[in-house]
Amino acid sequence: MATVAEPFPVVPSAPSSSVTGELQCRRLVAYHAWIAFAAFAVACLLGVWQMWARSPLDAPALTASNYFRSVTLHGVSMAFVLTTFFIMGFGYFVAETALRRPLPGQKFAWGAFWLGIAGVLMAALSVISGNASVLYTFYPPLTATVWYYLGLVLVVVASWVWCLLMIVAMRSWKAANPGKPVPLAMFATVANAVMWLWTTVGVAAELLFQMIPAALGWNGMVDVGLSRTLFSWTLHAIVYFWLFPSYIAFYTMAPRAAGGRLYSDTMGRLAFILFILYSLPVGLHHLFMDPEHSNGFKFIQMFLTALVSVPTLLTIFTITASMEVAGRMRGGTGTLGWIRALPWHRPMVLATGLAFLMLFFGGGGGLINMSYGMNAMVHNTSWVTAHFHLIFGGTVVIMYFAIAYAMWPAITGRAFRSLRPLNLQLWLWFVGMMVMTLPWHYTGLQGQWRRVAAFDYSDPMIASWGPWVIVSLVGGIILAVSALLFIYNLATLHRSGIPQATAEVPYAEAVHPPERVPASLNGFGLWNILVAVLMVVAYGYPIAQFFIDPPPEAVIHRLN
């Protein structure tokens, strides 16, 4: 391969890659992203206070009910508001920029946006008023106020509208470009939409048939085992819903930002398809310690969980190879010399590198969580919290930052004056996340529970955890500083960036751009059938057992 040392190698563009000019759905994307990031900033500050509450230092306003209120707000903001709104906004962005066509059904998109806002307000007010706490939301027989559940239903319905718009956008593109491969970024976005439709079936069933009737007082009893099982259906795949944008950035943005090409387009398609297949029939691994399921089905789902590591490993291989291509094109030599040659001053490249490091630790911890035997050791300890903060808070969110930094010039029509505050923010996030979560692994192994408001560190049994929790608090403070810097970076671009005309988004081309791909890698028909088969085998009997031989139900406890 010829050595090209210039920072932006000219990549031959496809015939259709003329500049689209101004981003047409810029307001739509910006509104979604700002809602997401506003919730994110609030949640970060709450997170610091929670860390403070759990530490030996005296936190202000610490009562158990305040702690659980905060935990719930933190979790709902991060897991529902940040993710759903960001993913919807990013999806609209990809649909317009990758397909180079106007987004279909923008009216519906705006409708879904306001529906989501209404839902978020309903859920947030329920939590703030103390009528929905993590202890009684999705864990019957305790129930929260019905407004909380209805709020979440609205957010989910809004996301369904998004799913349909993404599918329609891809269909109409395919009709206009017969036989052509759907651009990878859009293929992956629709993969996420398809997976999300499957994912939400579990929690939707729980909400509609169990929680909402319970909260309204229509039924007096609830089958707790069934509701935990339905929730587990959603509980793992939802994480992959959040993860998809990061992987889309890995495959379609990072190689180009590094000045190279994607090593393999097919590998990307395969990885996204494997996520659809193996993120769904695996939720029982959250219920290893539950009595309502048999060993055999827990084992089957553990086995399928292990297969989720395949697309992750494929991705690490492909992206590392793409980066090596870029590094060598930039003059890097030797076994590892290409790493030094990469343009680490570009946020997307830096974020990808840091995301991979956090994925290493978070993924390793996850392999232990998902192992049926080892899980017993760390179940419901801060080990688990460390795992999902590294994967979600680390790998996923740092890529959300990088994506935002890539989208913002297109949204505002301005370029960043300097990339330094951006890179500083990414580094702070990485350092903060490591400092916060590595001690959690240790205290988790020592048996420190998650979701506990305060600890009595005068007890000699747990006194030694205290200093480690303070270290985590320091990590949390660094994270909060990074979060505020992120908001500042985005906000200032609206006013003080360098004006630029183009809204071109440079998606990475593959080393061998596909002329044609097999139909299976250009659509989702086959994969939907296979998901159905896997779900019937993995969840068929575990759910059917509650109807074949109904277990005793529990009396519902409602809020007064």
Next chain:
Amino acid sequence: MAEKPVIPEEESPAGAPAEQAAVDRRWRLYASATVGMALMVAIILGLLLIPAGQRANAGLSLYEAICRAVGLTPGSPAQAQPVSTAVSLPVSQVSWDPEIMKILEGGNTQRGAQLAARTCAACHGEKGLSQTNIPSLAGQSPYAIYKQLHDYRTDARAHPQMTGVAKGLAPADLAAVAAYFAEASKEYTAIGGRDLLGEENIEKLAREGDSRRRIPACLSCHLNGVGGPIETPVIIGQNREYMIAQLNAYADGTRKNDVYGRMRDISQKLTPEERAELARFFQGTL
């Protein structure tokens, strides 16, 4: 693949060339076979081989072990489940079934009011506000009242008068009375909001407990809305002598209708002086 003129074709994506159909078929076949094989391996391992390997230690037949692995019969294939021979002796027979819950949540009824006026008011006060050392029912939750009545009825708790009274009524009537007092004395729930004052060590015991003696805070359960067990009574404003008598009865084991022995455990750890002080603290008058 070479660029070819677009030919309409039925099996491949619209407009793909005919030879693409063969590739598509191969993909569908291999992908399905791979996914199917992975699933088969999981099933064979989880439902056949592992139970087969574990059954010997548990003394199970292969068939039994597989049934347990699938979940058709209870138990783990790795461990025979011993049949318990212990006789269970629940400290309380109360069960929170939906019929009773409906009555308790239903509030005041004519039936409840009649029974209360006829049977209870003479000692407990018309609206449950007793002036003597007979416990006040005012401001209690219906669940707390029902639990105690049901316990008297089933001999889980004993009292010369109350045992007879409770045995004379059906559970549904007990629930109606409980619902009546809870509803009729709603105005007294302010009792629960009274500011409490006490010696520092007693206040600490009430609000924070004593972790060195493994005594939880009284108010971690005995306060509305903190999430204690459903039957937890309100003790703020309750009669002091009644509370001392109950704490002492728990401590010496003469009263034992507390689920999981929570109050017996706590009361034993408290000194007699602390019991008296706590009772005075919660009555709310120094």
